[in-house]
Every structure is written in C-alpha cells, then in structure tokens.
Amino acid sequence: MSVPPLRPSYDFDSYISGEVIIHPSAVLAPGVILQAAPSSKIIIGSGVCVGMGSILQVHKGTLEVEAGANLGAGLLMVGEGKIGANACIGAATTILNCSVEPGQVVAAGSVLGDTSRRISESPALTSETKQPESSNEPATSVKSDNGTGRQIDLEEESIPKSSPPQESQIGSYIYGQESIQKLLVTLFPHKQPLNKPTSDGQPE
Numbered sequence: 559m560s561v562p563p564l565r566p567s568y569d570f571d572s573y574i575s576g577e578v579i580i581h582p583s584a585v586l587a588p589g590v591i592l593q594a595a596p597s598s599k600i601i602i603g604s605g606v607c608v609g610m611g612s613i614l615q616v617h618k619g620t621l622e623v624e625a626g627a628n629l630g631a632g633l634l635m636v637g638e639g640k641i642g643a644n645a646c647i648g649a650a651t652t653i654l655n656c657s658v659e660p661g662q663v664v665a666a667g668s669v670l671g672d673t674s675r676r677i678s679e680s681p682a683l684t685s686e687t688k689q690p691e692s693s694n695e696p697a698t699s700v701k702s703d704n705g706t707g708r709q710i711d712l713e714e715e716s717i718p719k720s721s722p723p724q725e726s727q728i729g730s731y732i733y734g735q736e737s738i739q740k741l742l743v744t745l746f747p748h749k750q751p752l753n754k755p756t757s758d759g760q761p762e
Contacts, residue, residue, distance in 0.1 A: 581606070587631070591615070598638070609633060609649065630666060639671075 572586045576594030580586070580602040587610035594600045595617040602608070603624045609631035614621055619638030623629065627641045630649035635641075639653065642660030647653075649666045656671030658664060742749075 576600070578602070581625075584608070587612070594621070603627070603643070624660065637671075 571588065572590040572592070574580075574592045576592075576596065577599035578592045578594055579599065580592075581604040583604045584602045584606040586592075586602075586608045589611040590608050591613045592600050592602075593613075593615045598616045598618050599620055600614055600616055601620065601622040603622070603626070605626045606623050606629070607627075608614075608623075608629045611631055612629050612633040612635075614623075614633075614635045616636075616638055621635065621638055621640075623641045624643040624645075626644040628646045629635075629641070630647050630651065632650040633647055633653070634651070635653040637655030639655060640657040641647065641653075642658055642662065644661050645658045646663045647658065648664055648668060651664055651666065652669045652672070654669075654671035658670070664670065
C-alpha cells in the first residue's frame with residue numbers, strides 16, 4: 559500500500575489527496591480528510607454533506623458516497639465500499655471495508671465491518687429448546703440439555719429438593735461454606751451461641 563503521508567497542517571482546511579471526485583453541490587466541513595491511494599479513487603456525489611473532522615481513506619478500489627448522503631462529524635471510513643443515497647451516518651462512526659444501504663440510518667459511535675472481534679455463543683445458548691405448541695400441554699414437555707448433553711425437565715429442575723445437591727442443582731450449592739463456618743468459629747469464639755453443644759455432646 560503506497561499512500562502518501564499526511565502533511566502537517568496548521569489550519570483547519572480540508573485535505574484532499576489522490577484521485578478524488580467531488581460534485582460541486584457537495585459540502586465539506588472544515589478538517590475533512592479525503593485520501594485515495596494511486597490505485598483507487600473516492601467519489602463524492604451531489605448534495606453530500608461531510609461532517610467536520612471526517613476521514614475517508616481508500617487504498618484499493620473505489621470508495622463512493624452517493625447523492626444526498628449525510629456523514630456525521632468524526633466519521634472514519636477506511637477501505638473500499640459505498641454509502642448509499644440519502645443514508646445518514648451518525649457522528650464518530652467507524653466503517654471498515656463495507657457498504658451502507660441507501661436510506662439507512664447508522665447510530666452515532668457505531669462500528670461497521672470489524673471482523674477482528676467475534677462473539678461465540680456458549681453451548682447452553684445454542685442448544686435447541688423445545689417450546690410447547692399450545693397452552694394445553696403441560697409445562698413438563700419443555701426440555702433442555704442444560705449444556706451437559708443430558709435432557710432434563712425444566713419444571714423438575716426449578717423445584718427445590720431436600721436431597722444433596724444433584725447435577726441440576728449445582729448453581730444453588732455453595733462449596734466451602736462448612737469450611738468458612740469452622741474458620742469463623744476459630745476466629746470469633748465469643749460470637750458463638752451459649753447453648754452450642756460441646757465436643758462430648760453436652761451443652762455448655
């Protein structure tokens with residue numbers, strides 16, 4: 559990528575570099591930077607309004623802003639793509655190698671086209687949950703694998719049981735609670751009740 563370096567500027571004028579085609583009716587606010595590499599070009603259509611401090615840079619291909627589009631202040635658009643006609647891009651938005659449909663409204667501060675961060679869903683979220691087809695069916699027909707591969711009844715899982723914690727009740731059991739109680743008795747013996755049984759089974 560051979561992009562000429564930006565020249566330091568002591569004023570707030572717009573900076574245009576490379577093959578940039580701007581329609582006479584387009585409006586560029588102060589501080590706008592339009593930079594196209596030798597093998598690419600930028601096209602600004604009629605009636606386009608580019609907000610203050612926006613940066614449009616392309617190093618390969620064509621970056622086109624169609625007629626009537628409104629680009630908010632502080633927009634950063636890098637790479638080839640197209641902003642459709644009458645689209646409205648909010649301030650401080652970042653667009654990387656992608657396009658915006660005509661008439662689309664993009665909220666301020668959005669990030670479009672960033673593929674570096676992928677959010678993978680956990681197995682519990684991607685597991686199929688069967689919903690009852692009608693309200694006459696009992697709630698016990700709803701099944702879930704609870705991320706363990708074994709189907710369990712959701713209604714039975716929600717009912718507390720007096721037995722020791724099972725696989726479906728792991729979330730309600732606090733591990734180490736007994737050790738913490740022993741530690742508290744050792745550290746604060748004067749806080750214990752007077753009728754606590756002693757080691758020989760007789761109350762104090």
